Amino acid sequence: MHEFLTAGIIGISLGAQYALLALGFTLIFGILGVINFAHGGFYALGGYVAYAAVSQAGLPFPLAVLAAVVATAALGALYERFLIERLVDDHLATMMLTLGLYLVISTGLLAVFGPQSPEFSFPVQGTLRAGTLYLPLENLVVLAVCAAAIGALWLLIYRTDFGRALRALADDRKVATTQGMRPGLLFPLAFGLATGLAGLTGALVTPILALSPSAGDPVLVTSFLTVILGGLGSIAGAVVAAVIVGFVEAYASVYLGGSTGALILFVTVLVILLARPTGLFGREIRGA
Amino acid sequence: MGRIAKRSLVAAVVAAGLTFTAGAGAQTTCEVRIGALGPMSGPAAQWGLAMLGAAELAAAEANARGGLQVGSQRCSVSVLSYDTRYTAEGAAAGVNNLASQGVRFLIGPVGSPEVTGAKPVATRHRLLMFANSYAKNAIGPQWPLVFHLGPGPSEWAPPIVRLAKEQFGMRSVAIVAPNDQGGTDIASVDAEVYRQHGITATEEYYQRGTTNFAPIVTRLLASRPDVVDTASSPPGDAGLIVRQLRQAGFTGPIGRLGGPGTEEIIRVAGGIDVVRNFYWYEVAPTEDPRVRAISDEYRRLLNREPPENTNLWLWVVGARMTLRAIERAGTATDTNRVAAALRELPVEDPNLGRGAWTGQSFFGINQELSLPFGMGMILDGRMVGVRRIDVSPQ
Numbered sequence: 070m071h072e073f074l075t076a077g078i079i080g081i082s083l084g085a086q087y088a089l090l091a092l093g094f095t096l097i098f099g100i101l102g103v104i105n106f107a108h109g110g111f112y113a114l115g116g117y118v119a120y121a122a123v124s125q126a127g128l129p130f131p132l133a134v135l136a137a138v139v140a141t142a143a144l145g146a147l148y149e150r151f152l153i154e155r156l157v158d159d160h161l162a163t164m165m166l167t168l169g170l171y172l173v174i175s176t177g178l179l180a181v182f183g184p185q186s187p188e189f190s191f192p193v194q195g196t197l198r199a200g201t202l203y204l205p206l207e208n209l210v211v212l213a214v215c216a217a218a219i220g221a222l223w224l225l226i227y228r229t230d231f232g233r234a235l236r237a238l239a240d241d242r243k244v245a246t247t248q249g250m251r252p253g254l255l256f257p258l259a260f261g262l263a264t265g266l267a268g269l270t271g272a273l274v275t276p277i278l279a280l281s282p283s284a285g286d287p288v289l290v291t292s293f294l295t296v297i298l299g300g301l302g303s304i305a306g307a308v309v310a311a312v313i314v315g316f317v318e319a320y321a322s323v324y325l326g327g328s329t330g331a332l333i334l335f336v337t338v339l340v341i342l343l344a345r346p347t348g349l350f351g352r353e354i355r356g357a
Numbered sequence: 358m359g360r361i362a363k364r365s366l367v368a369a370v371v372a373a374g375l376t377f378t379a380g381a382g383a384q385t386t387c388e389v390r391i392g393a394l395g396p397m398s399g400p401a402a403q404w405g406l407a408m409l410g411a412a413e414l415a416a417a418e419a420n421a422r423g424g425l426q427v428g429s430q431r432c433s434v435s436v437l438s439y440d441t442r443y444t445a446e447g448a449a450a451g452v453n454n455l456a457s458q459g460v461r462f463l464i465g466p467v468g469s470p471e472v473t474g475a476k477p478v479a480t481r482h483r484l485l486m487f488a489n490s491y492a493k494n495a496i497g498p499q500w501p502l503v504f505h506l507g508p509g510p511s512e513w514a515p516p517i518v519r520l521a522k523e524q525f526g527m528r529s530v531a532i533v534a535p536n537d538q539g540g541t542d543i544a545s546v547d548a549e550v551y552r553q554h555g556i557t558a559t560e561e562y563y564q565r566g567t568t569n570f571a572p573i574v575t576r577l578l579a580s581r582p583d584v585v586d587t588a589s590s591p592p593g594d595a596g597l598i599v600r601q602l603r604q605a606g607f608t609g610p611i612g613r614l615g616g617p618g619t620e621e622i623i624r625v626a627g628g629i630d631v632v633r634n635f636y637w638y639e640v641a642p643t644e645d646p647r648v649r650a651i652s653d654e655y656r657r658l659l660n661r662e663p664p665e666n667t668n669l670w671l672w673v674v675g676a677r678m679t680l681r682a683i684e685r686a687g688t689a690t691d692t693n694r695v696a697a698a699l700r701e702l703p704v705e706d707p708n709l710g711r712g713a714w715t716g717q718s719f720f721g722i723n724q725e726l727s728l729p730f731g732m733g734m735i736l737d738g739r740m741v742g743v744r745r746i747d748v749s750p751q
Contacts, residue, residue, distance in 0.1 A: 072575055079572055082571070083569060184397060184402035186593045186596070186621060186624065194627075203604065203605055278568050278597060283398060283399045286566065287567075318572065319572050322573060323572045323576050323579075326561065327536065327561065327562055327572075328536040330572065
């Protein structure tokens, strides 16, 4: 019973982190139709910006996280505006552009910070305990920030004119453009919003796990898996799928071990996709 | 002096000058290229960078002496490197890449997956390879040009487990390692040695690339072990495992019968107070001033800080021995002759001291370069130090 409850707590923590990552990934596909292979790079970059802000600039951790969000959002918006925007309808070209950006980011981090993990600790330490159950406070803080960020994003997309404009562009770009929506302005903002979410996750999560230039490698795989399971382009689907992935990973690893657990996760996703090839919320997939 | 005689004298002087110039040119243009093959990025980067640093130091030492004497030629030594990212395919590609640049001698690779990937390709190119790794088949009679920088876990695990049991009195251990050859080959040997000392051992494996070990930690602690051993988990992974073990309430000692990386483990775990009670296999007696002098030599010759990982001190012996064997064989191209010379070299290093060629009983071939090693210990959050353990010849 102890292991069952502990696995549940771990699953919630993992699910929240995966949701934040998957939201940015699915947002870019849903609105622009671009698969962002640089998503893991923005995660790692967010971690390093926060690390540099704390260790070199001496900023308090919350401001360092804010700096990471601003830096990754700005880089994403500029990259979209000056490079992706020119080829936004060419899927192969945008794939190469984002993959190339990932290589540039990870190699740049390697050159600047070196290959070894720096000492980067979460400012909130300690563990809540109830009998044999435990919850590190840092995980609790990350969970709360993730929940707040997901809620804020939902409000932004579904309750503001900006969100309505983005959804209109996602539904039908031509009609939306004739109605006065400006892709040249809105696309960079959407891209920056998504990369800012990746940067936020990196700044929050890497002090809990580990920071290295290759920290983004597994992030891309997890984000891709989650978003495909939820239905490419679906915000609700990404959140639900992230929770499923988090729980499957936690329970399978605890009860079946690290090797079999990883296998079970992929088999579960495969089975779900066989039943629903468009993903759990496939109806919301952006019309190509 | 007659006209003909004058001409002869001039001709003789010119000829002598040409001969001298040609000879001097041949002596200075010869170059021996050494390949450094290993992980230069990712969680195992510490090991690869230490290996690269050792190759560069051995080359700098040789060049500072005026180069290697290879037959009648005086050759400079240069080092080319390749980042394998700790993968078999990366290592195989690296061997091809380095061979295409004229490399005949490889220092590395470090890990078992890399060694498995590199061996067939290196054999095809007839390269001499000085590999590390704890693979059960790291070397063997079928790989006569592959040497092992040891000793391996079959040599160093028994004395360390005996000393750890004396200190901590444990009765059970859970060993955690990656689920590829780099983890399974060493964890299974470690487990066997623990059992030989009357300690119940369980093995737990994880997918390389795992970023959050909380589920693995929960599973490890379900068997209520007295000790958790991180074996050959890369230092970055091991540091996170240690941190999450402590968060989960595990207060027992943590062992590490695997690759070195204590500094990074302490850093990622969150400090020596978090690590608290820890014992590990150290590749060299790191508190010996002669061993530490290698780092001073590195600073002096290469004018920069040496790599952090203590593997530097072990790898430098392998690189030095390779260069000595090239000189003794008198060839930088015939790797069979260099290998024969290497087998005959006595294992004696100015910094690490006397060692022995081992490997016959475990690998079936006496090509394991075994040198004195150490056992490190942290007790109650205090660094106790590294104890020297000598090896015996086979």
